[in-house]
Amino acid sequence: xxxxxxxxxxxxxxxxxxxxxxxxxxxxxxxxxxxxxxxxxxxxxxxxxxxxxxxxxxxxxxxxxxxxxxxxxxxxxxxxxxxxxxxxxxxxxxxxxxxxxxxxxxxxxxxxxxxxxxxxxxxxxxxxxxxxxxxxxxx
Amino acid sequence: xxxxxxxxxxxxxxxxxxxxxxxxxxxxxxxxxxxxxxxxxxxxxxxxxxxxxxxxxxxxxxxxxxxxxxxxxxxxxxxxxxxxxxxxxxxxxxxxxxxxxxxxxxxxxxxxxxxxxxxxxxxxxxxxxxxxxxxxxxxxxxxxxxxxxxxxxxxxxxxxxxxxxxxxxxxxxxxxxxxxxxxxxxxxxxxxxxxxxxxxxxxxxxxxxxxxxxxxxxxxxxxxxxxxxxxxxxxxxxxxxxxxxxxxxxxxxxxxxxxxxxxxxxxxxxxxxxxxxxxxxxxxxxxxxxxxxxxxxxxxxxxxxxxxxxxxxxxxxxxxxxxxxxxxxxxxxxxxxxxxxxxxxxxxxxxxxxxxxxxxxxxxxxxxxxxxxxxxxxxxxxxxxxxxxxxxxxxxxxxxxxx
Ligand code: SF4
Ligand code: SF4
Numbered sequence: 398x399x400x401x402x403x404x405x406x407x408x409x410x411x412x413x414x415x416x417x418x419x420x421x422x423x424x425x426x427x428x429x430x431x432x433x434x435x436x437x438x439x440x441x442x443x444x445x446x447x448x449x450x451x452x453x454x455x456x457x458x459x460x461x462x463x464x465x466x467x468x469x470x471x472x473x474x475x476x477x478x479x480x481x482x483x484x485x486x487x488x489x490x491x492x493x494x495x496x497x498x499x500x501x502x503x504x505x506x507x508x509x510x511x512x513x514x515x516x517x518x519x520x521x522x523x524x525x526x527x528x529x530x531x532x533x534x535x536x
Numbered sequence: 537x538x539x540x541x542x543x544x545x546x547x548x549x550x551x552x553x554x555x556x557x558x559x560x561x562x563x564x565x566x567x568x569x570x571x572x573x574x575x576x577x578x579x580x581x582x583x584x585x586x587x588x589x590x591x592x593x594x595x596x597x598x599x600x601x602x603x604x605x606x607x608x609x610x611x612x613x614x615x616x617x618x619x620x621x622x623x624x625x626x627x628x629x630x631x632x633x634x635x636x637x638x639x640x641x642x643x644x645x646x647x648x649x650x651x652x653x654x655x656x657x658x659x660x661x662x663x664x665x666x667x668x669x670x671x672x673x674x675x676x677x678x679x680x681x682x683x684x685x686x687x688x689x690x691x692x693x694x695x696x697x698x699x700x701x702x703x704x705x706x707x708x709x710x711x712x713x714x715x716x717x718x719x720x721x722x723x724x725x726x727x728x729x730x731x732x733x734x735x736x737x738x739x740x741x742x743x744x745x746x747x748x749x750x751x752x753x754x755x756x757x758x759x760x761x762x763x764x765x766x767x768x769x770x771x772x773x774x775x776x777x778x779x780x781x782x783x784x785x786x787x788x789x790x791x792x793x794x795x796x797x798x799x800x801x802x803x804x805x806x807x808x809x810x811x812x813x814x815x816x817x818x819x820x821x822x823x824x825x826x827x828x829x830x831x832x833x834x835x836x837x838x839x840x841x842x843x844x845x846x847x848x849x850x851x852x853x854x855x856x857x858x859x860x861x862x863x864x865x866x867x868x869x870x871x872x873x874x875x876x877x878x879x880x881x882x883x884x885x886x887x888x889x890x891x892x893x894x895x896x897x898x899x900x901x902x903x904x905x906x907x908x909x910x911x912x913x914x915x916x917x918x919x920x921x922x923x924x925x926x927x928x929x930x931x932x933x934x935x936x937x938x939x
Contacts, residue, residue: 484805486817486890487890489883490884490886493728493884505870505871505872508870525645526720526721528815529807
């Protein structure tokens with residue numbers, strides 16, 4: 398059995414495309430399942446969207462080509478949230494905020510907080526909740 | 537037979553002292569018993585690292601030319617108190633810049649404040665000093681704008697009026713809305729429980745009656761050495777205690793002092809609490825001489841034997857009403873979930889257990905290398921026999937000596 402791959406990507410789209418039904422096209426025309434995990438429109442109306450996409454590989458490839466043709470830049474989400482390791486004190490304040498347990502403690506003797514990039518959906522909730530300012534977004 | 541601190545120091549000088557951390561001693565005592573522990577073990581090192589809002593620094597800049605009586609000062613735009621001698625100021629950990637929007641857009645971010653200025657100074661970064669004054673015949677200058685660096689200051693020392701809290705509340709939120717507190721973000725309907733103590737590693741939890749920790753005790757502070765200088769503010773030795781003598785709620789506190797020039801930003805850092813404010817995370821480690829069996833018993837306390845009160849930060853706490861929902865142990869808190877009102881609740885900590893351990897281990901190695909001798913306290917801080925309590929403020933708009 399082959400499972401449909403799931404990928405998290407972050408899209409940047411320029412103002413001129415802000416009113417285009419891009420997401421609904423991805424769903425309807427390319428048969429991709431889209432789950433929006435974070436959306437932000439800046440004051441200059443440039444948009445940033447983090448989406449989780451799953452579907453047949455060939456559909457995803459075609460959908461991503463469609464985004465490229467429109468001039469939308471994107472990158473995988475596991476690369477957009479970073480922990481600054483020297484700042485992390487392993488306190489665990491973030492672990493009760495992170496919705497996917499990408500930040501969690503597995504060894505309860507050592508009590509160190511691990512950041513598992515693959516589980517991160519880029520929601521950004523950990524950033525303001527870290528008292529030591531150890532989590533950041535690379536944009 | 538009981539030992540003395542002098543005897544222990546002799547063994548430390550000969551590098552023959554037997555030292556455990558407060559975590560290691562738990563297993564040792566379980567295996568060997570209290571009698572053997574009191575005979576064999578000389579010192580147990582403790583550690584804690586977490587936000588301690590009642591912290592701040594005294595700084596002396598030296599005089600500019602012409603001289604100045606600094607009245608108001610700002611360091612990187614954060615206000616520092618100048619109502620003391622001419623070129624001394626005190627910068628408090630929780631001070632925020634005058635133009636910080638604070639909680640006007642709730643929850644505020646509080647990215648920078650007094651705690652961060654202290655961290656910047658200790659990191660050796662230049663900090664911008666702006667000061668104003670009214671000018672006097674002896675101190676004519678009225679304005680000052682200059683960069684300063686810790687290496688050029690005459691003195692820079694922390695003086696933290698309330699640190700090292702012996703136990704603390706576990707915060708929950710029973711309301712239907714998220715709340716933002718000094719114990720972190722609390723999700724509605726008891727969605728999480730946040731705590732802030734190193735439990736079995738925490739200094740005053742290992743010396744519940746302040747037998748060896750007192751005024752003058754030499755300590756690890758922020759990566760350097762410091763001293764306990766007084767009882768801390770809100771010191772409450774008559775707090776409720778369990779059978780083992782360990783308080784089951786916030787109890788004793790200490791006022792500590794130490795040279796910032798020795799400190800290291802691994803163990804002292806600015807803190808930003810969403811919707812609450814800024815603070816300073818302070819690393820403290822205190823060695824406890826194992827003088828007799830009673831002390832061996834105290835230092836072998838484990839997370840399972842230390843209970844903390846669960847308090848609702850949406851209702852009873854802000855209103856200052858009594859009411860503890862339940863008590864939970866640090867073993868349960870550290871397991872990642874606790875049961876509150878029949879519900880499994882995930883736990884988060886504001887203080888860092890790994891750093892508390894690193895502090896206890898660092899202090900242990902300092903003592904092992906012979907570079908850190910134990911000090912006899914000069915005077916005790918008040919214990920339960922003092923009857924001292926932590927009183928609330930009674931608001932009385934009427935009265936005063938004039939009326
Ligand atoms: S809240 Fe920040 S410092 Fe604490 S464990 Fe998470 S990332 Fe590290
Ligand atoms: S952005 Fe932070 S809170 Fe969100 S999933 Fe990733 S690690 Fe967790």
